[in-house]
Amino acid sequence: MRDLFTKNMFAQNSDLTVLRLGREDVLKMTEKISTLSMQVSKHEGFYPNINDWLKKRVLPGIKNQTRVAYLGLNNGKPVASAILKLSSDAKICHLCIDHSQQNRHLGDLFFSMMALDAKRKASRIHFTLPERLWLEKREFFKSFGFCEARKTRRQYRPTKDEMVSSVGFNIMWKNVLEKLPKIINALTPSNESIFNGILMSIRPEYIRKMQAGQKVVEVRKRFSTKWLGCRVTLYSSSPDQAIYGYATIEKIIKDTPRTIWTQYGDLIGVEKKVFDDYSGSSNQIYAIFLKDFKTYLNPVYLSHLSYLLNGRCPRPPESYISLEHNIDWSRAVSIAELLHNRFWLYTTVI
Incomplete structure (x- = not known):
C-alpha cells in the first residue's frame, strides 16, 4: 500500500516532534512555554490583544486543564503551534504553521491531535479565522467536516472579517478516522510504513x-x-x-x-x-x-x-x-502512532 500518499523518490527526511504542553509546563514556566509565547507573539500585528489573551486566558487554562497547547519542532526548531479549548463546545483557538512547512500535512496532523484531545468532552467543535483563509483552505476544512462558515459576531481582527465554522464533534471525528492512515503514512519514513507491514x-x-x-x-x-x-x-x-x-x-x-x-x-x-x-x-x-x-x-x-x-x-x-486491507487495525495502529508522536517531514530535493 505504498501510494496512500506518494513520496518523491528524491526525498530528505527530517525529524518532527510534536510537544503537548500541560499543567506542569505552566507551573514551572518551562522553555516550551517561552517557545509557545514567541510563536503566538508573531501574530500581534493581526491580533493586538493576543499576548494578553495568552497570559490571562491560555496559560491559566493550561494550568487548570481546560486548554491544551502544542508545539511542532522540526529538528528542534519551532515550526508550528496550536491551542485547543476543552469543553462540550470545543474551540480550536490557534493554529499556525510556518510558510516553509506548509503543504506537508501538518495541518491534518494538528487537527487530528486536537480532535483526539477534544473527544472526551466535546459534542461540538468550532474555530474562527479570516474570511480570506477560509476561502483559500476551504477544501482542507471540508475534509474534516467543516463545510460552512458565517461571519462571527465577535471580530478579533480590527480590519478583516472574521468567520466562524462549527460542526458536530462526531462528524469531525469520523473524518479524522478516515483520514488518519493517510496522514500517518505521509509522515512516516517509507521503510517504516505501517501499511506495508x-x-x-x-x-x-x-x-x-x-x-x-x-x-x-x-x-x-x-x-x-x-x-x-x-x-x-x-x-x-x-x-x-x-x-x-x-x-x-x-x-x-x-x-x-x-x-x-x-x-x-x-x-x-x-x-x-x-x-x-x-x-x-x-x-x-x-x-x-x-x-x-x-x-x-x-x-x-x-x-x-x-x-x-x-x-x-x-x-x-x-x-x-x-494491515494493507484491514481498515480497523490500520486506524487503530494510526492512533497508536499519533499518541506516540512518531513523525517525519519530507522535503523534495531538486
Whole structure:
C-alpha cells in the first residue's frame, strides 16, 4: 500500500516532534512555554490583544486543564503551534504553521491531535479565522467536516472579517478516522510504513523478553518471506490486549524445527518443551528475526482503541495480519502512532 500518499523518490527526511504542553509546563514556566509565547507573539500585528489573551486566558487554562497547547519542532526548531479549548463546545483557538512547512500535512496532523484531545468532552467543535483563509483552505476544512462558515459576531481582527465554522464533534471525528492512515503514512519514513507491514500477536511474557533483549526471534508455522524488511507492529495478547511497540523483520529462515532450535534456540526465548509443543508435527517452520524493537510511550490498550474507534473493536489475529486491507487495525495502529508522536517531514530535493 505504498501510494496512500506518494513520496518523491528524491526525498530528505527530517525529524518532527510534536510537544503537548500541560499543567506542569505552566507551573514551572518551562522553555516550551517561552517557545509557545514567541510563536503566538508573531501574530500581534493581526491580533493586538493576543499576548494578553495568552497570559490571562491560555496559560491559566493550561494550568487548570481546560486548554491544551502544542508545539511542532522540526529538528528542534519551532515550526508550528496550536491551542485547543476543552469543553462540550470545543474551540480550536490557534493554529499556525510556518510558510516553509506548509503543504506537508501538518495541518491534518494538528487537527487530528486536537480532535483526539477534544473527544472526551466535546459534542461540538468550532474555530474562527479570516474570511480570506477560509476561502483559500476551504477544501482542507471540508475534509474534516467543516463545510460552512458565517461571519462571527465577535471580530478579533480590527480590519478583516472574521468567520466562524462549527460542526458536530462526531462528524469531525469520523473524518479524522478516515483520514488518519493517510496522514500517518505521509509522515512516516517509507521503510517504516505501517501499511506495508503486519500486526503480530505475541504472548505478554514474550513481549517482556523482547523488551529485555532476551528474545529476538519469533517462530511461526505459517508465514511468508514477502514480509522481509517490513515493519511489524507488536500486539500483546490476553490479558494485556494492547499494542506495545514495533520492530523490523530483519531475516526469515524456513527450516525443520530441529534445525531452527539447534541454531537459534537461545534467541527464541522459550523453553525447549514449549517450542516442541508449538512445532508439533510440522515438517518446517519459520524463524522470524526482529531488529530495532521499540516500545510506544505507553501501551495502547484495546479497550481504549475501541472507545476511540467509536465502538468498532478490531479483532486481534491469532497469528498475524496484513494491515494493507484491514481498515480497523490500520486506524487503530494510526492512533497508536499519533499518541506516540512518531513523525517525519519530507522535503523534495531538486
